[in-house]
Amino acid sequence: MVQMAVGMSKPGNIAKAVSFIKEASSAGAQIVTLPECFNAPYGTKYAEPIPGPSTQALSEAAKNNCIYVVGGSIIEKDGTKFYNTCAILGPNGEMIAKYKKIHLFDINMPGKLTFKESDILSPGNEFTMFKTPFCTIGVGICYDMRFAEMAQIYANKGCQLLLYPSEFSMTTGSKHLLLLQRVRALDNQVFVGMASPARDTEDTYVAWGHSCVVNPCLSSLNDFWMDTACFEIFSYPWLEFDGVFTPKVMEAYPLTAVRQNVKKLIKRPASVHTNL
Amino acid sequence: MVQMAVGMSKPGNIAKAVSFIKEASSAGAQIVTLPECFNAPYGTKYAEPIPGPSTQALSEAAKNNCIYVVGGSIIEKDGTKFYNTCAILGPNGEMIAKYKKIHLFDINMPGKLTFKESDILSPGNEFTMFKTPFCTIGVGICYDMRFAEMAQIYANKGCQLLLYPSEFSMTTGSKHLLLLQRVRALDNQVFVGMASPARDTEDTYVAWGHSCVVNPCLSSLNDFWMDTACFEIFSYPWLEFDGVFTPKVMEAYPLTAVRQNVKKLIKRPASVHTNL
Structure with missing residues (x-):
């Protein structure tokens, strides 16, 4: 997870991201996640095609460091x-x-x-999952995390890790973000990572920060807090995906088995009783 | 919400519940919720039919006090x-x-x-909603709260309040309960109430307590904490259901509108990309 301060200079931001990808790789990371709008301040002014200069730089960084790059967003x-x-x-x-x-x-x-993002942007219409040698990953961006059904679909399709490049605000970040991230992990028995820009209190838009990874029983939560105005990098012990940790959690809390039984059982949709 | 200590005497527990229903009514409550297994310690030893002696007592208490009784569970x-x-x-x-x-x-x-409840009990196969003059209510019991889809179904069907008579343990209560309760409210923009037995540290099964009601933007949370070894009663200002509070939250966070748009948009199920 790269929590980087995003400045006004697009080339500067890209260079910073590339440098952090290298640093993450040197530190042993095998997947690196950048924050939402890592390359420029929010807005169509800085828009570019994909592939384009920003993704080209990420592509080279991925290749040079032999690492997966979940390229935040542009x-x-x-x-x-x-x-x-x-x-x-x-x-x-x-x-x-x-x-x-x-x-x-x-x-x-x-x-x-x-804020009305839908005034200036169009929504996508496709969920995106990808396989790595470590686990299958589902991708969402920031506000997507509010929608439980998206995480449910990814988990049902076999994702073990959900990654949300994000830019939560101080208002919604403080009130709801960690709650949402934790419950997506808990409900779906997956790991959930969120990468935010660093908090810059001088900026017109102040991001909440607090990039972290939450595991399916929430126990490692405190390891991954961060709230600096610069950046931090960490990696997650991949061992926990590969048959050691998640199956243990699933054995302790057999939610999937219960869900399957319930699906077979429920015959009628909810009827409303009333004595009015 | 009635958070009552449940003892070994079934008649004693029922009398206590009846007394609290009266007290709640006197205090202005119009719906009262009892905890899971309010009438006896957990187990088939104390089982009875419905209608039966316990529900007969609740029926009389409801009538005598002209109040809705969500009768915990038996x-x-x-x-x-x-x-x-x-x-x-x-x-x-x-x-x-x-x-x-x-x-x-x-x-x-x-x-x-x-613990394996399914070894001794059979599962129900029907969701249950009921209408009151105040709001439409969906009912679940304790572990049901873990399953996001249940709350989603109730909210989609028009419930404004979900009530979960519960008996969370010290382990799952402390780790997960409040998180789950809050997110069910936040995700579905409904009020969520949970009534627990009082915490009795001398008991063989120690309940977590902490009965509370959470509103759809979580702001009233702190009003409703409780953690006593006896009981507490509170009522919720119904005004907030009847067109004042919830619509404001829904206007601030137009989740339903976004969901409807997304439903129209998504054409393809998630496909897995891989370069392995």
């Missing part, structure tokens, strides 16, 4: 439309997949936070 | 089978509905908590 110009898109680069530098943010962030809290 | 004997069942009594004393726990609690954490 505002993508695709024809006449704009998307909030995450490009995923494999260790040979190839683009394995790209994910266009499905749930666009519309919020209306006058005096606190008002 | 172990129900129905033919040769046993269920964990919640009877819902209306203000005229009539049984509006009964809900048989669908997701039976099986957990396997050797040394911490091992």
Whole structure:
């Protein structure tokens, strides 16, 4: 997880991301996740196609370091439309997949936070999963995390890890983010990672920070907190995916077995009883 | 919410519940929720049919106090089978509905908590909603709260309040309960109430307590904590259901609108990309 401060200079941001990818790789990481809008401030002004200069730089970084890069997001110009898109680069530098943010962030809290992403961007229409030698990964971006059904679909399809490049605000970050991240992990018995820009209190948009990875029983949570105004990098012990940790959790809490039984059992949709 | 200590005497427990229903009504409550297994220690030894002596007492209490009673749960004997069942009594004393726990609690954490409810009970096969003059209510029991899809179904069907008579343990209560309760409220934009037995550290099974009601933006949470070894009663300002509070939250966070748009958009199920 790379929690980097995003500045006004696009080449500067890209160079910073490339440098952190190298640093993460040197530290032993095999998958690196950048934050939402890692390459530029939010907006269509900095939009570019995919492939384009930003993903080209990520591709080279992935290849040079032989590492998977979940490329945060960039505002993508695709024809006449704009998307909030995450490009995923494999260790040979190839683009394995790209994910266009499905749930666009519309919020209306006058005096606190008002924002309508759907005014300027188009939503994606495809879920994106990819396989690595370590685990299968599902990708969402920020506000997607609010929608439990997305995580459920990914988990049902066999993902062991969900990654959400994000840019939660101080309002929704403090109120809801960690709660959501933890419950997605708990409900679906998957690992959930969230990478945020660093918190920069001088910025017009102040990100919540707190990038972390949560495991399916939440026990490692405290290891991965961070709240600096610069950046931090950490890696997760992959051993825990490969048949050691997750199966133990699933054995302790056999949610899937219960779900399968319930599916067979339920014959009728909910009927409403009333004595009014 | 009635958080009552449940003792070995069934008549004693029932009398206590009846007394609390009266007290709640006197304090202005219009719906009262009892904890899971309010009438007796857990087990088939104390099972009885529904209607039966316990629900008859609740029916009289509901009628005498002109109040809705969400009757926690009792172990129900129905033919040769046993269920964990919640009877819902209306203000005229009539049984509006009964809900048989669908997701039976099986957990396997050797040394911490091992329990297999499905060894002794049968699961229900029907969701249960009922209408009141205040709001529409969906009912689950304890472990049901772990299953996000149940809360989603209730919310989609129009429930504004979900009530979970519960008996969370010290292990799962401390680790997961409040997290689950809060996210069910947040994800589905509903109120979520959980009534537990009081914590009795002398008991063989120590309940977590912490009965509370959470609203859809979690802001009232702290008002409703409790952790006593006896009981507490509180009521919730119903005004917040009737077109004042929930619509405001829904306007601030238009999750339903986003969901509807996404449903229209998504054309393809998740495909797995791989470069392996």
